[in-house]
Amino acid sequence: MIAEHRKGLSPKTLAATLVFITATAAPSLADAQVKTEIAPWDERVLTEQLDFNDLAKRKDLETSDLIESGQRIFEGKYAASDGAGRPNATQAIVPTKRRRPAPHMFQRLAGLDSNSCASCHNAPITGGAGDFTANVFVSEGFESADFDTIDPQFSNERGTNALQGxxxxxLLAREMTAALRAQRSQVLADARNTGAQATIALNAKGVSFGTLTASPDGTLDISALDGIDDDLTVRPFGQKGVFASLRQFTVNALNHHHGLQATERFGALWTGTNDFDGDKVTNEVGPGQVSALxxxxxxxxxxxxxxxxxxxWQAAATEGEVRFSEIGCAECHRPTLPLDSLIFRDPNPYDNAGTLRPTDVDAPIELDLSKLDWVQSLPKDEQGRTLxxxxxxxxxxxIADAARDTLGNELLGQRFVARDVFITAELWxxxxxxxxxHRGDLTTLDEIIEAHGGEATTARKSYSxxxxxxxxxxxxxxxxxxxSK
Incomplete structure (x- = not known):
C-alpha cells in the first residue's frame, strides 16, 4: 500500500465521515481526547486526532492513510481555531514567553509568516523549495526570540530548503551517528585498557569528522572534531545542519511559522499548561499529528x-559531471552515500528532550521505505546497500572567508555553529x-559556485x-x- 501512495493519492473528501482515534500517545504526552462530528465545510485543518501508540501497534496499518493525513496537514491553511497564532509566545525552540503580546498575528519578522507549510515549500511541487518572497527571519533560536526588526544583529534571513528525499x-544521519558513537566507545575502551591516551580517526560512510582522543580516566579531547557537534550526532536538516530529525524540524516550524504548538514540547509536561501561547486553543498538535507530517x-x-x-544537453551534462569531480567539488558534494537499512522509525533515537523520543512511547511507528517504487529504482552497491x-x-x-564573504554574511551564529559554517547542501x-x-539571493548556479570560499576555495578557484x-x-x-513533478 505504501508503494501505491506515491503512484497517486486516492481522492478523499472532507464530506466523508472521519474516524477519530482518541487514546493518549503516552501518559505524559497525551493527545487531546476529542470525538465530534465534523461538518464537511469546517475551515479547520487539525480536526483529526491520531493516537501515536495505537498507530504503532497496528501492524496492519494502511501506511498510505497516515501519509495522506500528513499531506493534508502540510497543505492545509491553518485557522485561528486550529491554534494558529501565538500572541504570548515567541518563535524560540525553548518555550519562551513574549515580553509583550504580539500586536498582529502575521508580521513576517519573528513570525507568524505563513498559515500553511506548502506556502513556502512549493517549488516546483509541494514539499519543494521556495522563492525569495518566501524567506523567513530567524534568531539564534533557543530563547529571547522576540524581535520586530530585520536588523541582521537580531535575525538571519533564510530561504526555503526542499524536503524531497x-x-x-x-536514515543516513542515524547510521552515521551510530557509527561515530561506536568509534567513541572504542577509543575510550582502548585508553582504559592500555592505560594511555588513545586517538581515533572518526569516519562514517567515508566522510571524515576529525579525530577524538581519550584518556584512561574517561575524559575526551574533542578539539580536533571537524564538521560535527561534540555529541557526535549528525544533524542533516536546516542550512546549518542543526536538526537531527524531521520531527524536530517539524515541531520547530509549526511553532515558528504558524503558531501551532506541539504538546510534546509546549504542553503541560514541560510548561505546566496546555495553552502556553495564550491563544485559548489547548493541545494544538498531538504526537500522532506530528507523526503524520x-x-x-x-x-x-x-x-x-x-x-x-x-x-x-545530455552530452554536456555527461562531460560536466566528470569536470565537477575533477575540480574537487565531489569531495564534499559526494554523488552517493550507502544506506544499510530502509526502515524509518519515528521517533528518532537521537532527538533531545522537547521532541518525542522512543522512551516516551510504547513502540515506534515504522515505515518500510523499501516498498516505495522510487526507492526500489535506486542503485545498490556490491554489499546490497542502497546508494x-x-x-x-x-x-x-x-564556506566563506574575507575574500568570499557572501555565504558568511550573517551576524548571528545558530545553535553554536559559526556564521561562516554551513552543512554541505545536497545538490540533488x-x-x-x-x-x-542560504538567503536565496543568488540567481544562477555560476553565482553560487563563485561565492564559495573557506574550505571550498581550491575547488572554486579551479572552476573559475x-x-x-x-x-x-x-x-x-x-x-x-x-x-520530479
Missing amino acids: AGLLE VAWQATLPAPTRTTDLPEV VPLFGDLKRHK GIGSTAPYG GLPDHDKQTIIAFLRSLEI
Missing part, C-alpha cells in the same frame, strides 16, 4: 536526473530550486580557471538534477 537523509515528508521521492534532455544520490556529505564546512534537485544560497565551455558543462550537469 528527506527520509533517506535522516513526518511520515509524509519522510516518503517524499528523492530528486532524480532528468533523462529526456536534448542530445546536446542515496544526494550529492552531499551531511557535514558542516566553513538543484536544477529545480533557484535562487540559491576553467574555459567557459567547461564551466557550461558543469552548469548543464547541475541543471539536470531535478525534482
Whole structure:
C-alpha cells in the first residue's frame, strides 16, 4: 500500500465521515481526547486526532492513510481555531514567553509568516523549495526570540530548503551517528585498557569528522572534531545542519511559522499548561499529528536526473559531471552515500528532550521505505546497500572567508555553529530550486559556485580557471538534477 501512495493519492473528501482515534500517545504526552462530528465545510485543518501508540501497534496499518493525513496537514491553511497564532509566545525552540503580546498575528519578522507549510515549500511541487518572497527571519533560536526588526544583529534571513528525499537523509544521519558513537566507545575502551591516551580517526560512510582522543580516566579531547557537534550526532536538516530529525524540524516550524504548538514540547509536561501561547486553543498538535507530517515528508521521492534532455544537453551534462569531480567539488558534494537499512522509525533515537523520543512511547511507528517504487529504482552497491544520490556529505564546512564573504554574511551564529559554517547542501534537485544560497539571493548556479570560499576555495578557484565551455558543462550537469513533478 505504501508503494501505491506515491503512484497517486486516492481522492478523499472532507464530506466523508472521519474516524477519530482518541487514546493518549503516552501518559505524559497525551493527545487531546476529542470525538465530534465534523461538518464537511469546517475551515479547520487539525480536526483529526491520531493516537501515536495505537498507530504503532497496528501492524496492519494502511501506511498510505497516515501519509495522506500528513499531506493534508502540510497543505492545509491553518485557522485561528486550529491554534494558529501565538500572541504570548515567541518563535524560540525553548518555550519562551513574549515580553509583550504580539500586536498582529502575521508580521513576517519573528513570525507568524505563513498559515500553511506548502506556502513556502512549493517549488516546483509541494514539499519543494521556495522563492525569495518566501524567506523567513530567524534568531539564534533557543530563547529571547522576540524581535520586530530585520536588523541582521537580531535575525538571519533564510530561504526555503526542499524536503524531497528527506527520509533517506535522516536514515543516513542515524547510521552515521551510530557509527561515530561506536568509534567513541572504542577509543575510550582502548585508553582504559592500555592505560594511555588513545586517538581515533572518526569516519562514517567515508566522510571524515576529525579525530577524538581519550584518556584512561574517561575524559575526551574533542578539539580536533571537524564538521560535527561534540555529541557526535549528525544533524542533516536546516542550512546549518542543526536538526537531527524531521520531527524536530517539524515541531520547530509549526511553532515558528504558524503558531501551532506541539504538546510534546509546549504542553503541560514541560510548561505546566496546555495553552502556553495564550491563544485559548489547548493541545494544538498531538504526537500522532506530528507523526503524520513526518511520515509524509519522510516518503517524499528523492530528486532524480532528468533523462529526456536534448542530445546536446545530455552530452554536456555527461562531460560536466566528470569536470565537477575533477575540480574537487565531489569531495564534499559526494554523488552517493550507502544506506544499510530502509526502515524509518519515528521517533528518532537521537532527538533531545522537547521532541518525542522512543522512551516516551510504547513502540515506534515504522515505515518500510523499501516498498516505495522510487526507492526500489535506486542503485545498490556490491554489499546490497542502497546508494542515496544526494550529492552531499551531511557535514558542516566553513564556506566563506574575507575574500568570499557572501555565504558568511550573517551576524548571528545558530545553535553554536559559526556564521561562516554551513552543512554541505545536497545538490540533488538543484536544477529545480533557484535562487540559491542560504538567503536565496543568488540567481544562477555560476553565482553560487563563485561565492564559495573557506574550505571550498581550491575547488572554486579551479572552476573559475576553467574555459567557459567547461564551466557550461558543469552548469548543464547541475541543471539536470531535478525534482520530479
